[in-house]
Amino acid sequence: xxxxxxxxxxxxxxxxxxxxxxxxxxxxxxxxxxxxxxxxxxxxxxxxxxxxxxxxxxxxxxxxxxxxxxxxxxxxxxxxxxxxxxxxxxxxxxxxxxxxxxxxxxxxxxxxxxxxxx
Amino acid sequence: xxxxxxxxxxxxxxxxxxxxxxxxxxxxxxxxxxxxxxxxxxxxxxxxxxxxxxxxxxxxxxxxxxxxxxxxxxxxxxxxxxxxxxxxxxxxxxxxxxxxxx
Amino acid sequence: xxxxxxxxxxxxxxxxxxxxxxxxxxxxxxxxxxxxxxxxxxxxxxxxxxxxxxxxxxxxxxxxxxxxxxxxxxxxxxxxxxxxxxxxxxxxxxxxxxxxxxxxxxxxxxxxxxxxxxxxxxxxxxxxxxxxxxxxxxxxxxxxxxxxxxxxxxxxxxxxxxxxxxxxxxxxxxxxxxxxxxxxxxxxxxxxxxxxxxxxxxxxxxxxxxxxxxxxxxxxxxxxxxxxxxxxxxxxxxxxxxxxxxxxxxxxxxxxxxxxxxxxxxxxxxxxxxxxxxxxxxxxxxxxxxxxxxxxxxxxxxxxxxxxxxxxxxxxxxxxxxxxxxxxxxxxxxxxxxxxxxxxxxxxxxxxxxxxxxxxxxxxxxxxxxxxxxxxxxxxxxxxxxxxxxxxxxxxxxxxxxxxxxxxxxxxxxxxxxxxxxxxxxxxxxxxxxxxxxxxxxxxxxxxxxxxxxxxxxxxxxxxxxxxxxxxxxxxxxxxxx
Numbered sequence: 001x002x003x004x005x006x007x008x009x010x011x012x013x014x015x016x017x018x019x020x021x022x023x024x025x026x027x028x029x030x031x032x033x034x035x036x037x038x039x040x041x042x043x044x045x046x047x048x049x050x051x052x053x054x055x056x057x058x059x060x061x062x063x064x065x066x067x068x069x070x071x072x073x074x075x076x077x078x079x080x081x082x083x084x085x086x087x088x089x090x091x092x093x094x095x096x097x098x099x100x101x102x103x104x105x106x107x108x109x110x111x112x113x114x115x116x117x118x
Numbered sequence: 119x120x121x122x123x124x125x126x127x128x129x130x131x132x133x134x135x136x137x138x139x140x141x142x143x144x145x146x147x148x149x150x151x152x153x154x155x156x157x158x159x160x161x162x163x164x165x166x167x168x169x170x171x172x173x174x175x176x177x178x179x180x181x182x183x184x185x186x187x188x189x190x191x192x193x194x195x196x197x198x199x200x201x202x203x204x205x206x207x208x209x210x211x212x213x214x215x216x217x218x219x220x
Numbered sequence: 221x222x223x224x225x226x227x228x229x230x231x232x233x234x235x236x237x238x239x240x241x242x243x244x245x246x247x248x249x250x251x252x253x254x255x256x257x258x259x260x261x262x263x264x265x266x267x268x269x270x271x272x273x274x275x276x277x278x279x280x281x282x283x284x285x286x287x288x289x290x291x292x293x294x295x296x297x298x299x300x301x302x303x304x305x306x307x308x309x310x311x312x313x314x315x316x317x318x319x320x321x322x323x324x325x326x327x328x329x330x331x332x333x334x335x336x337x338x339x340x341x342x343x344x345x346x347x348x349x350x351x352x353x354x355x356x357x358x359x360x361x362x363x364x365x366x367x368x369x370x371x372x373x374x375x376x377x378x379x380x381x382x383x384x385x386x387x388x389x390x391x392x393x394x395x396x397x398x399x400x401x402x403x404x405x406x407x408x409x410x411x412x413x414x415x416x417x418x419x420x421x422x423x424x425x426x427x428x429x430x431x432x433x434x435x436x437x438x439x440x441x442x443x444x445x446x447x448x449x450x451x452x453x454x455x456x457x458x459x460x461x462x463x464x465x466x467x468x469x470x471x472x473x474x475x476x477x478x479x480x481x482x483x484x485x486x487x488x489x490x491x492x493x494x495x496x497x498x499x500x501x502x503x504x505x506x507x508x509x510x511x512x513x514x515x516x517x518x519x520x521x522x523x524x525x526x527x528x529x530x531x532x533x534x535x536x537x538x539x540x541x542x543x544x545x546x547x548x549x550x551x552x553x554x555x556x557x558x559x560x561x562x563x564x565x566x567x568x569x570x571x572x573x574x575x576x577x578x579x580x581x582x583x584x585x586x587x588x589x590x591x592x593x594x595x596x597x598x599x600x601x602x603x604x605x606x607x608x609x610x611x612x613x614x615x616x617x618x619x620x621x622x623x624x625x626x627x628x629x630x631x632x633x634x635x636x637x638x639x640x641x642x643x644x645x646x647x648x649x650x651x652x653x654x655x656x657x658x659x660x661x662x663x664x665x666x667x668x669x670x671x672x673x674x675x676x677x678x679x680x681x682x683x684x685x686x687x688x689x690x691x692x693x694x695x696x697x698x699x700x701x702x
Contacts, residue, residue, distance in 0.1 A: 065194045072190035111248040156389035160396045167400040188354045203374045215375045
C-alpha cells in the first residue's frame with residue numbers, strides 16, 4: 001500500500017527532474033547572441049500584424065454552442081451502445097426517441113440559420 | 119486504495135473553490151466557471167459514494183450522467199446569454215450590469 | 221420495464237411535452253405576421269393537458285420505478301400550473317405584439333417550463349427533482365431575456381441565470397450528501413434507509429440544509445432573494461407575472477414534499493431555520509416594498525413577503541397532525557396568491573406601453589374613473605394582497621395564521637400580522653393613485669390582459685364566499701400524500 005505511493009512519488013520527482021535538467025543545461029551551454037529579428041514573435045514565419053487579442057465572429061460561438069449540446073448528449077448513447085445486445089426492444093426504442101428529439105433540435109437550428117456561414 | 123474521506127475532502131475543497139469563484143469573481147464567464155467547478159465537485163462526490171459504498175446499484179452512476187448532460191445544456195444557454203449581453207454592451211463584468219435599480 | 225400504466229400516470233406531462241416539441245417545429249413554417257397561430261396552438265395544448273390532468277384527478281400511484289408519483293397534491297398543482305400557463309399566454313398575446321417581440325419560441329419555452337413544474341410537483345426521486353428543476357429553469361432563463369437586445373431584459377436574464385445555476389449547484393451538492401448518507405435517490409428508498417437506521421444523520425442534515433438553500437433561491441425568500449426584483453423588472457411583464465406565481469408554486473411543491481417525506485426527523489433543527497427565513501422574508505419584503513415606486517419592483521418585493529407567509533405555516537411541519545393542515549393551507553394560499561398576483565400584473569400589462577420597464581405608481585392615476593372595470597380589478601387585487609375580508613387573500617392568510625397558531629408559533633403570527641399592516645400602506649397607496657389622483661391612463665390595444673384581470677378579480681371575490689369547500693378540497697386532495 002505505502003510502497004505504491006513511494007513509486008508514485010519517485011515518478012513525480014523524476015518527471016520533474018528530466019525536463020528541468022534539459023532546460024537548464026541547454027540554457028547554460030547554449031551561446032547567446034540576441035538581435036532584434038530573433039526576439040520578434042514567431043508565427044509561421046510571417047510577420048504578425050495587429051493585436052493578437054482579436055474578437056472572433058459570433059458565428060463561431062453559435063457553432064460551438066450547438067456542438068456543445070450535441071456532443072455531451074452522446075454520454076447517454078455510450079451505455080446504450082455498450083449494452084445493446086442485452087437490451088429489450090423498449091430500451092432500443094427509447095434511444096431512437098432520444099435521437100429523434102436531437103434531430104428535432106437540429107432541424108430547428110438549421111431552419112433558424114444557425115448553421116449558415118455568412 | 120485511497121480512503122473515501124480523502125476523496126470527500128477533495129470534492130469539498132473543489133466545491134468551496136468553485137463557490138468562492140462564483141461569489142468573488144466579477145466576470146460573468148469566471149462566475150460560470152466557478153459554478154462548473156461546483157458541479158464537478160458534486161460529480162466527484164457522487165462517484166466516490168457510488169464506488170465505495172453503493173456500487174451494487176447503478177443509480178449513482180446514472181445520476182452523474184444526468185448531471186453532466188444537464189450542466190452542458192445549462193452552460194450552453196448561459197454562454198448564449200453572455201454572448202448576447204456582450205454584443206449589446208461590450209462588457210461581461212457583472213458589476214457593470216446595473217441598469218435595474220429601485 | 222415501464223408499462224402503459226406508467227405513461228398514463230404522467231399523461232398530462234407527456235401530452236404537453238410532445239405538443240411543445242411539435243409547436244417548436246411547426247412554428248418554423250409559420251410566417252412572422254401570423255405568429256398568433258402559435259399562441260392559439262399553445263393555448264390548445266395547455267387546455268388538452270389540463271383536460272388530461274382533470275381526468276386523472278383522484279387517481280394515485282407511482283410510475284417509472286418510483287421516479288414520479290401521482291397524487292392529489294401533484295394533480296392540483298399541475299392544474300394550477302396549466303392555468304397559470306394559460307394566463308401567461310393570454311397576457312403575452314397583445315403584449316408581445318406591442319413590443320414587437322411576437323416570436324413563436326415564447327410559447328414553446330413556456331410549455332417546456334410548465335412541464336418541468338408539473339414534473340417537479342410529482343417528483344418522487346431526487347434525480348427527478350433536479351431534472352425537473354432544470355427543465356423549468358432553463359426555458360425561464362431564456363424567457364427572462366426574451367426582449368433581447370433590450371438591456372434591461374438581457375440583464376434580468378443574466379442575473380437570473382447566474383443565481384439560478386449557482387443555486388442548482390448547491391441543491392445538487394445537497395442531493396449528493398443525501399445519496400452518500402442513504403445510498404438511494406428515490407424517496408421510498410431514502411425513507412426505508414432512514415427508518416432502518418442505516419443513514420448517517422449528520423450527512424443527511426447537511427444535505428437537508430443545502431436543499432433548503434437551493435429551494436430558497438427558487439422561491440425567492442430572504443436572504444436568497446437578490447435576483448427577484450431585478451429579474452421581475454427586466455423580464456417581459458407576462459413572464460414576470462408567470463414567475464411570481466408558477467415558479468414560486470413549483471419551488472414550494474418540491475420543498476413541501478421533500479421535507480415532509482424525507483426529513484421529519486430533522487424537523488427540530490429545520491424548524492428554527494424555516495422560522496428565521498419566514499420572519500426575515502416577511503419583514504424585509506414588506507418594508508422594502510414601501511420604498512418602491514415602480515409597480516414591477518413593488519410586486520417583486522411583495523412576492524418575497526408572500527413566500528415568507530407561506531413558509532410560516534410550514535415551520536411546525538415536524539408535527540404530523542399539523543403537517544397535513546400546513547400543506548393544505550399552503551395550497552390554498554398558493555391558489556389565492558395566483559389569482560391576486562395575476563390580477564395585479566394583468567392590470568399593469570393592460571396599461572403598459574411598449575418599451576417600458578414597468579409602470580410607475582403615478583401612472584395609475586385616474587384609472588378608477590376612466591376604466592371602472594380595470595380600476596375595480598386593481599382594487600380587489602390590492603385588498604386581497606393585504607388580506608381584507610371578502611377576498612381570497614383574507615382566507616388564505618386566515619388558514620396560514622391558523623395553522624401557525626395550531627403549531628404554537630405565536631411570535632411568528634404576530635410578525636405576520638404586523639407586517640400585513642405595514643403592507644396595507646403600500647398596497648393602498650396604489651389604490652389611492654388609481655382613485656383619488658387625477659390622471660389620464662391609456663389602455664393599450666388588445667383586450668386579453670383586461671380579460672385576465674377581470675376574471676382574476678371575479679375569482680378572488682366569488683371564491684371568497686366558499687372558502688371552506690375549497691379548503692376541504694385541498695385537504696382531501698393531499699390526504700394520501702405520504
